[in-house]
Amino acid sequence: MTEKERSKLNKTLVLSDREKEALSKKLLHLKSPANVNDVLNKTINQDLMEAIKYLPEGFVDLLFIDPPYNLTKDFNGNAFKQMSISSYTEWLESWFSKLVKVLKPNASIYICGDWQSSTSIHTILEKYFIIKNRITWEREKGRGAKANWKNSSEDIWFATVNDEYTFNIEDVKLKRKVIAPYVDNDGKAKDWNSTDDGNFRLTHPSNIWTDLTVPFWSMPENTDHPTQKPEKLLAKIILASSNAGDFILDPFLGSGTTSVVAKKLGRNYCGIEKDLEYSCLSEKRLEMAEYDKSIQGYEDGVFFERNSGLVRNKVKNIPQMIQPEKLF
Numbered sequence: 001m002t003e004k005e006r007s008k009l010n011k012t013l014v015l016s017d018r019e020k021e022a023l024s025k026k027l028l029h030l031k032s033p034a035n036v037n038d039v040l041n042k043t044i045n046q047d048l049m050e051a052i053k054y055l056p057e058g059f060v061d062l063l064f065i066d067p068p069y070n071l072t073k074d075f076n077g078n079a080f081k082q083m084s085i086s087s088y089t090e091w092l093e094s095w096f097s098k099l100v101k102v103l104k105p106n107a108s109i110y111i112c113g114d115w116q117s118s119t120s121i122h123t124i125l126e127k128y129f130i131i132k133n134r135i136t137w138e139r140e141k142g143r144g145a146k147a148n149w150k151n152s153s154e155d156i157w158f159a160t161v162n163d164e165y166t167f168n169i170e171d172v173k174l175k176r177k178v179i180a181p182y183v184d185n186d187g188k189a190k191d192w193n194s195t196d197d198g199n200f201r202l203t204h205p206s207n208i209w210t211d212l213t214v215p216f217w218s219m220p221e222n223t224d225h226p227t228q229k230p231e232k233l234l235a236k237i238i239l240a241s242s243n244a245g246d247f248i249l250d251p252f253l254g255s256g257t258t259s260v261v262a263k264k265l266g267r268n269y270c271g272i273e274k275d276l277e278y279s280c281l282s283e284k285r286l287e288m289a290e291y292d293k294s295i296q297g298y299e300d301g302v303f304f305e306r307n308s309g310l311v312r313n314k315v316k317n318i319p320q321m322i323q324p325e326k327l328f
């Protein structure tokens with residue numbers, strides 16, 4: 001991750017050895033029961049199966065889970081091997097059953113998967129929670145298959161502990177271009193606004209998300225993590241299903257997207273990741289979020305359609321190299 005030759009236009013975030021050494025000092029490793037303040041706004045660099053034993057009870061408002069899917073995939077030298085559906089279901093349950101204790105009574109749970117792991121997710125979720133929905137998002141990346149439909153979708157299952165839960169619909173409206181700008185009898189716009197950039201309508205978001213771009217080399221949020229989620233995806237979930245100051249837990253943190261977006265949106269967070277390099281990368285992104293709270297595709301409290309020509313995020317020129325001495 002540190003030594004690849006890259007073009008000058010490539011904005012992928014990398015770690016220097018010096019940064020890794022400095023940032024690794026910020027990471028937690030649990031060895032005894034922790035309280036909420038111990039894990040507040042921290043990255044735990046540890047295997048979830050071990051860390052789970054020491055997590056406090058009843059402290060999480062929103063649990064976002066992006067586990068390895070049921071595919072053979074290499075995570076920085078740590079391979080996850082594809083298994084049968086029943087074995088994957090058992091694997092999910094081995095840690096899911098132990099995570100239930102961390103949730104508050106009104107908490108929400110989101111868990112990611114693809115068509116191959118959705119069956120297992122459904123089975124486990126309905127055992128413990130009230131399933132509310134399954135979001136499908138368009139993941140436009142990768143090559144086409146020669147003898148199959150190209151896989152361009154992923155799922156995110158949404159569940160709650162109770163029938164009472166947070167859902168801020170006004171905070172997740174989508175700004176859409178108006179194709180047919182109807183007017184009423186007085187010539188006034190029906191449900192849309194005319195702006196210098198064109199005619200737009202704020203619409204209720206559905207469970208099909210087609211406005212996301214998977215991070216790639218020219219996006220400042222991009223890292224070398226193989227399955228990094230877009231910040232915009234996390235922003236939708238965090239804004240809809242938590243309030244400022246709430247606590248968000250991500251037990252498979254990866255490159256840190258959940259913690260970073262939680263920080264940008266004024267929420268508390270904790271992430272667990274077993275790989276040291278990814279954990280340090282998360283800390284580096286968290287440092288950068290001190291200076292830059294922008295989220296690509298989200299501006300002035302509104303989500304923009306992909307390719308609407310309206311994504312104007314002012315991406316600040318944040319130095320990529322964090323001065324280790326500034327970290328402590």
Ligand SMILES: C[S@@+](CC[C@H](N)C(=O)[O-])C[C@H]1O[C@@H](n2cnc3c(N)ncnc32)[C@H](O)[C@@H]1O
Nearest residue numbers: 047048066075228229252253254255257273274
């Ligand atoms: C699908 S990725 C998460 C990607 C993340 N959402 C992001 O935006 O970067 C899953 C992550 O879980 C980590 N992981 C796998 N097994 C783990 C375990 N038992 N405990 C902690 N982390 C684990 C992997 O190293 C990988 O980074």
